[in-house]
Amino acid sequence: MVSFELSDEQKMVQETVASFAADQIEPVMRESDEQNTIPEEVIAKGWELGLLGGCIPEEYEGFGEELSSLTGLIALEELAWGDLSIGLHLMAPSVLAISVLDQGTEEQKKQLLPTFCEEEYKAASSALVEPYYNFCASALRTSAACEGEEYVINGEKCLVPLAQESENMLVFAASNPGMGFSGVDAFVIPVATKGVSVGEREKNMGIKALSTYPVSFKDCRVSVSARIGEEAGCNFLRLLSRSRLALAALAVGMSRRALEHSRDYATQRIAFGEPIGSRQAIAFMIAEMAIEIDAARLLAWEAAWRCDRAMDFEKEASLAKNYAADMAMMVCDRGVQIMGGHGYVRDNPVELWFRNSRGFAAFEGFVMV
Structure with missing residues (x-):
């Protein structure tokens, strides 16, 4: 049965x-x-926590703990409580690391995983989202054509x-177009x-402190060994679902x-002789926000x-991510409303959270547990 009691x-x-x-x-x-x-x-102090190295076995120079998605969600929730951009920056290497740990060959694990266990933070990126209005993770336009012992990558x-x-x-590309999720592979590309x-660098409405970029691939040739899982390939939907879980936690x-x-503002803001939080309209807003967050x-x-x-979790991960994206928009919008005109002022952090919340509908593959 599902236990709601956390381990020590x-x-x-x-x-x-x-x-x-x-x-x-x-x-x-x-x-x-403000400063982007x-x-x-x-980042250096955050890396010292060993959140990523802690789930990598000792044989790959990690700390030897077993990979736990639930533990990862707990950590990501707390990071995002501090700031979404910083949490995303700190854990961006997790997509490459956990993809290799979960589905890479033994050679890939030995070659790549020790990098994520070093004392100093080293950035690693992931490229999934494409610049098209009808972007769909199961129908990527970025292609990976096999030519002998190489793959040729093309796309945006x-x-x-x-x-x-x-x-x-880590670049996600369609090696078998028309095959949906099963036709997508992941490649580690320098x-x-x-x-x-x-x-x-892109100029985004939210997550402004996190640097994001457009990347193009034109006849980019990589060895077959760059493919996660090599000949067997990867289970892309499983990796995508791990990412969706992480985004839900954030x-x-x-x-x-x-x-x-x-909530704190509503208890301290006095209007007409009483805290605004004592008024039913505001109190109901706060209650609904709490309900949606817990759900x-x-x-x-x-x-x-x-x-x-090791049970099927892809459907549940998709539900969680989509629900959390809508929830974040609702909660942050209510936060702006509760603040009144002050919620629209840059000095108030709710406008920052509101801008950040809008991105969850578009975020895919930024982080993984």
Whole structure:
């Protein structure tokens, strides 16, 4: 049966990351958004927590803990409570690392995983989203044509996090067009590879502190060994579902922060001689925000529980991500409403959370558990 009681290890992770988010991330949230950059020392201290290295076995120079999606969700929720952009930046390498750990060959694991266990943070990117209004993860236009011992990659990607700062990126491309999810493969491609072109940094409405880029591939040739799983290929839907779980947790964490801020404001803001939170309209808003956040969290936890037990979880992960995306928009919109005119002012963090929340409908493949 599903247990709602966290293990001692999970409680420790939750407390440690929550403390880091409150002490290190929250104080620089606004400045990072305004300046479109994240202090290097914050990323360095976050990397010291060992959140990614902790799920990599000792044989690949990790800390030897078993990969747990549920533990990952707990950590991501706390990171996003601090700031979504910083959480995404810190855990961006997880897409490449966990894809290799989950489905890579033994040679790929030995070659790539030790990088994510080093003391210093090293960026790694992932390229899934494409710049088309009808983008669909099961019908990618980026192609991977097999020619002998090589694959030739052609296509366009957008919203590629840390592309310019990364040495390697995990690129998702259709090797068998028309086959849906089963026709998509993942390739580990060095950014410096001939045929890879990283464009200028994108100017986004939200997650402004996280650098994202358009990336184009023109006759980019990579060895067959660059394909995750090599001859067997990868289970793309499983990897995508792991990413959707992570995004759901991030939405929950950010929304929880918006709820807490709105609730505190409603108890302190006095209008006509009483706190505005004592009025039924405001109180019902706050109650509905709390209900939706808890519902989204439980959907994600159920999917993670199934994933950790090697059960089918793809449907549950999709439900969790879609529900959490809608929930985040609703919660942050209500936060702006509760603040009244002050909610529209840049000095108030609810406008930042509102901008960030809008992206969850478009985010895919940014992070993984």
